[in-house]
Amino acid sequence: MREMIHDSVGRxxxxxxxxxxxxxxxxxxxxxxxxxxxDETGFIDALSPxxxxxxxxxxxxxxxxxxxxxxxxxxxxxxxxxILRAAMAMCGQRAPKGSLTLATGRITPDGSIFxxxxxxxxxxxxxxxxxxxxxxxxxxxxxxxxxxPFVLDAAMxxxxxxxxxxxxxxxxxxxxxxxxxxYAAQLGGAFARVxxxxxxxxxxxxxxxxxxxxxxAIQHQLALMAEQVFSARMxxxxxxxxxxxAFDVNRVALAKARTSEAAVTVAALAHGIHGAIGxxxxxxxxxxxxxxxxxxxxxxxxxxxxxxxxxxxxADSRLHSLDFLRDLSAV
Numbered sequence: 001m002r003e004m005i006h007d008s009v010g011r012x013x014x015x016x017x018x019x020x021x022x023x024x025x026x027x028x029x030x031x032x033x034x035x036x037x038x039d040e041t042g043f044i045d046a047l048s049p050x051x052x053x054x055x056x057x058x059x060x061x062x063x064x065x066x067x068x069x070x071x072x073x074x075x076x077x078x079x080x081x082x083i084l085r086a087a088m089a090m091c092g093q094r095a096p097k098g099s100l101t102l103a104t105g106r107i108t109p110d111g112s113i114f115x116x117x118x119x120x121x122x123x124x125x126x127x128x129x130x131x132x133x134x135x136x137x138x139x140x141x142x143x144x145x146x147x148x149p150f151v152l153d154a155a156m157x158x159x160x161x162x163x164x165x166x167x168x169x170x171x172x173x174x175x176x177x178x179x180x181x182x183y184a185a186q187l188g189g190a191f192a193r194v195x196x197x198x199x200x201x202x203x204x205x206x207x208x209x210x211x212x213x214x215x216x217a218i219q220h221q222l223a224l225m226a227e228q229v230f231s232a233r234m235x236x237x238x239x240x241x242x243x244x245x246a247f248d249v250n251r252v253a254l255a256k257a258r259t260s261e262a263a264v265t266v267a268a269l270a271h272g273i274h275g276a277i278g279x280x281x282x283x284x285x286x287x288x289x290x291x292x293x294x295x296x297x298x299x300x301x302x303x304x305x306x307x308x309x310x311x312x313x314x315a316d317s318r319l320h321s322l323d324f325l326r327d328l329s330a331v
Contacts, residue, residue, distance in 0.1 A: 001057070006064035009043055013072040019284045025075040026151050031123040035076045035099055044078060047086035047245055054086065059181075059240040059247075066182060067236075070189025073287045075152055077101040077120045079182045084128055086245045087178075088137070093169050096137065098125030102175050103156075105129045111160030113138070119179070119298065121145065121154030130175040134168040150294045177247050179299035181239060184255040187295050188236040190288045191229040191259075191266050197285055198225065198270045218273060225269045228262040235259065238329060250312050254328055257305035263296035 016037045025031045038044065046062050048054025066079040077099050084100040101124040105115040113136075118127055122145065128137050142162045146155035171178075199222060202213030212218050232255075239255035241247060267289045271278040278285045296302075313324045 001061050002064055005043060005046070005062060006068065009038075009041060009065055009068050012037060012041055013068055013074065017072045017074055019073075019287055022073050022075050022287055025123065031076050035123075038074075038076065038078055039099075044082045045085060047082050048089050049086070052085075052089035054089070059245065060237075063185060063237070063240050066185035067189035067192070070186035070191075070288075070291070071193040073190070073291055075120070075123060077124050079186065080119070080124075080178075083178055083182065083245060087172050088128075088169070090245065091169050091172055093137070093167070096126050096139075100124065100126050100128060100137070102128040102130070102178060104175050105131045107131060107163075108157075111163070113158045113163050115156045117148040117150075117153050118156045119150075120152050121148065121156050122152050127156065128171070128175075130171060133170075135171040135175075136163065136166040136168055138162055138166055150290075173245070173247050176299050177249065177252055180256040180305065181247060181252045183295040183298050184239060184252070184259045185236050187259040187263060187292060188229075188233045190292050190295075191232055191262065194266055194270045194285065194288050194292070195222075195225050195229045197288075198222065198273050201274055212273070221269050221273055225266055228265045232259045232262040250309060250328055253305040253308045253312075256300060257302045257309065260296045260300075260302035260305070263292045267292045 016034055021034060025034070043062070043065060045052075045054040046057045046065075047059070048056070050056045062082065065082060068074075069078050080102055081100040084102060085095040088095045099120075101118060101120045103115045103118040103121070105113045108114050113129060113131065115121075115127070115129060118124070121127065121140065121143075124140050126137050126139055127143070128135055138158050139162070140156070143156040143158045146157075148154050199213070202218055202222060203211050205212050207215075213222070235255040235258035239248070239251040270285060270289060274283075274285060277283055278289070280286070300308075313321060316324070
């Protein structure tokens with residue numbers, strides 16, 4: 001199943017989500033055509049129950065999708081939509097057509113909802129917002145948008161009338177936990193692509209009459225990158241539930257902590273080996289490393305999630321540290 005999903009979605013993204021398409025959407029071009037091509041595959045409903053028109057697969061089954069989204073720097077909320085469609089169906093809510101993203105917000109004194117940074121808020125059709133323990137699905141077109149740190153994110157404000165007309169529901173999982181899993185899984189894909197780009201460059205770029213990948217110093221840096229990439233991917237595998245859309249808090253915390261921690265080393269070594277060319281706008285590497293550095297901090301950096309793991313260990317007096325790690329890593 002996973003191989004079939006990987007091959008099918010990978011072919012679509014390789015053809016439709018090229019670096020030039022990503023750059024165009026980041027510069028303000030419409031993302032509708034790309035979204036339509038991805039949505040028509042049907043895989044975005046793979047997590048949804050069969051009764052809701054989905055396939056009822058598990059997070060483990062669909063893990064290639066966020067991985068590929070990271071590899072191709074997909075500029076539309078594919079993973080978010082996939083999870084939210086399933087989560088809304090499971091709590092009796094009908095998800096609207098189009099893409100979905102999610103964020104946390106607050107009610108302002110005039111009754112409107114304000115979100116300081118909505119991931120992919122500039123391209124999403126709807127935003128599921130969590131506030132005061134409830135969630136609401138609001139149309140993005142009804143919001144006033146403002147700038148946010150990442151080019152495709154947006155600060156968004158909805159008037160009180162839009163908030164009160166949308167039904168409230170319980171999402172089942174916190175927005176922060178869903179986001180942490182999404183970012184961790186996409187970081188794994190971005191790491192793999194960055195490592196491959198760096199390895200290819202090291203084998204092609206010549207200095208002193210031979211490829212720089214033949215020098216021991218570069219080989220050592222590539223080995224360090226590989227260690228970070230594959231340890232992060234193992235943590236991601238452990239975080240994916242084998243049934244439904246259920247998240248183990250500690251395993252998601254481990255995945256987000258490990259991937260965020262690895263992000264610093266992977267991005268730095270990739271740019272170090274590429275030299276100045278890696279920072280240029282024309283070179284594809286920056287499309288990935290900008291996302292890596294953004295996703296590292298989004299929904300909590302490594303220090304936040306390692307602190308959560310430490311608190312979980314301290315709260316359970318039955319477990320020693322080794323037993324805690326065994327529970328986290330049990331397949």
